[in-house]
Amino acid sequence: MLDQPIASRPSETDAAQGPAVVRFAGDSGDGIQTLGSEFTKSSALSGHGFMTFPDFPAEIRAPAGTTFGVSAFQIQIGGDRVKTHGDAVDVLVALNPAALKTNLAALRPGGLLIADRDAFAKRGLEKAGYAANPLEDGSLDGFRLEAIEISRLTREAALPEGVTKKEAETARNFWALGLVYWMFSQDRAPTAAWLKSKFAKRPEIAAANMAAMDAGHTYGDVTDMAPPPRLRVVTPSSPRPGTYRTLTGIDGMVLGLAAASALSGLRLHYCSYPITPASAILHGLAKLGGDGVATFQAEDEIAAATAAIGASFAGGLGVTGTSGPGMALKAEALGLATAAELPLIVIDVQRAGPSTGMPTKVEQADLNLALHGRHGEAPLPVFAASGPGDSFETVIEAARTAVTYMTPVIVLSDAYTANAAEPWRLPDVDALADIAVDRDIDPEGFHPFRRDAETLSRSWAVPGMTGLAHRLGGIERSSGSGHISYDPDNHQEMTDLRAAKLTRIQAALPPAKVTAGADAGRVLALGWGSTQGALKTAVEDLAAEGHAVGHLHLRHLSPLPRGLAEIFALYDRVVVAELNSGQLRAHLQGLFPHVSFRGLNKITGQPFTVAEIDAALREDLS
């Protein structure tokens, strides 16, 4: 049943200017991620909108040629609408049989498959578990197969540069890159420049790789290897004027934390214990190298959280970051920070669980832990970043909230956002608001739980300050003196105060807003975190067809923004899409018992595709 007639869906040919999805796949040793980042850079410089998704194996050094050693990199390029790394792949480059085997399912029917014919010899086929050569047995008839002797052609192009045979062959990823550059009319110069500086000490290697890239490019030209018709012209994007860079979710966190430090004038103390995928934040901050940003590799996640609390107690900006299992270990420390009312930022780059789960794969299943995972009543703000650029903003907002309200704040990211990259417009640093730190404290009548009437924040006196010595701790405090108190009424009062802080935070948050699609109607698609791009794309497509569907994405999961009940009332149904079994949905159903919620859930370790969301929303719309 439909409210409105639906316009026919755009067909493949209509979308002749649609964005293109390219996937490079090969062995971990084939330099696939390098390929990906070079193609990304070139796409950016050509003015494309993009979103990338690296998909590397969990094994550090998997045996060459095996399916579990396959590394892949996917990118969607095109106009402003590109919000995900793309569902179905238009062009798949497979550098060996294992890469073909593990990535073929992603290729759309009729899609272009470029394979290195030379790698499909007996040994490679056996390792990948192929009984017959798929390039020859007709099993790929549904695709446009281009089986090219990439290894041989690379060798021929690279050898004259004075490298060994082996060195020449390792350049075949650049041969493939050159071919793809030709297909999308992209500039090779930035990659050539990168090769020159990367191999400054071995110019012959740089030359060999460049020769391979040029050879691939020429091959495309000579054979006129056109991209699939619908991709001939990739929609150019028309971004806002400004200076851009490529940003991953990890970069967003790293730079956001550095910004929080600069805006607050507080030295940043990032305390962490290595864990995938959160480690990259530690690496990124460590690389900034002590210029006001201190990192501490603790002995475990408990020490990381408690050292960060100690740093905040002493007047720094204490931050701790981790993933899944590490988050479980921090629970007790979060209770301490809540009771002591100290600022603390806790970043959880979620990964698939339970237990070790699938460390490199995405999931949003730590939401319950973030919202409720503490002993006693320990409410604290929980924010979620919806993408790389949003990670920057969210973590700054978390720091502002932590300092303004004297509270720990959890920031949720995930394995998808962490590694995905998008173009990011550099913010005007001068326009970023200060994070005010009030250290102008009157010793007269001071006690540590004296509060600001508006924020309910206690004053942040720190060791070294004259006349303000005080004792904090996890034992309940008298609201009037800060001394230990077992008084029943006082415990009720302090419990209420800790909860009331969240109400004050909520009052200061922007109200909830529908950001895509219809403002009212049949279905509201609600999400949080990294599902943003897929949800927005699906909803915009459906709305363009005339469907009464809207999209609302939550950054603030606790406290929730105001105005949700009013918005929910404008739709027949709210579909809560999340990469777990329904944690936010259950939470909302408890808070809004009369709203009709439906869950759109997936827990495969993979992000949503636009098609999945589209199909699910259509069910609710019909």
Next chain:
Amino acid sequence: MNVINPDLAAPDTDAATELTARDFTTDQEVRWCPGCGDYAILKAVRGVLAEAGRRPDDVVFISGIGCAARFPYYLASYGFHTIHGRAPAVATGVKMANPDLDVWVVGGDGDFLSIGGNHLMHALRRNVDLNLIMPNNAVYGLTKGQYSPASATGMRSPSSPAGSVEAPVNAALLALGAGARFIARSADTLQDHLPGVLKAAQANKGASFVEILQNCVVFNDGAFEAVRDKGLTADRTLRLEHGQPMIFGKDRDKGIAVDWQTGTARVVPVGDGGPVYDVTDHDQTNLALATILARMDAPDLPLALGVLYHAPADDFTVQRGDAPGRVIGRADLTGLLAAGKTWTVGDADVA
């Protein structure tokens, strides 16, 4: 305007002449059991703080959970009573944020050796400039008397009614193994000894680990006979002094001779005022000697008290270059954001 004293490291000489133990005493009622050894330790700590002359505003006490961990409430400095076992980690964070503070960490044997063993080990190995004092009562006091990692094998307790089968940990030896550069031992009852040890610990720039044998009158009374019984102490303990021969006994008639070949110590008689060539001199910088001293115990050997080992080295925050004033400014931030490859759309300035 109330600011952090920029000159925290410099001793406040005016105050040094004026401070007394009272200046470090809070209005909080001390809540240990009457007769608990912690009272004597608290008294010694207050006295040492007064003498050292650091402003109470520059002193921080961090503790975990346990009877001993209540220390911060009774000291009129900054204090943080944290969670069980994690005090060394919290204190490491404090020190990174402000290396100029005089930071003390207090925890019982359960706090430091059991749940917090990991953090103790790492604070020691990193040589964080902390004064880590561990009242060791060889029992879990606060939770009502279960055996602890320091309890003697065979100890009967609510959780070991048939006697614990576990071997106790030797705290000093553990600290040595962790790479500690200052290890000392004293006891609650030894008011002529404990303050000196605490003073030396405070003076050391780096992690200073002090085990203080402490009597829990309620759950493990008399556990440390050698230091409890005034009649026995002189014969059952050895007071170490750097560079001096290791002589002990009521009549100072016994000495410790170390056999370097076997790494063992034995008691040798010392004639009345006669030569002491058999007796080994204490050398607090000698790791091998410290190992031997840490293991000495009844019945054959006296318990070594004092500074067992002291080999100073740069502390953690010095090595890291931590400084509270170092913050990135907005100008630096602009550069950080634009690091790497950028591209420009429209006529915006190229970063």
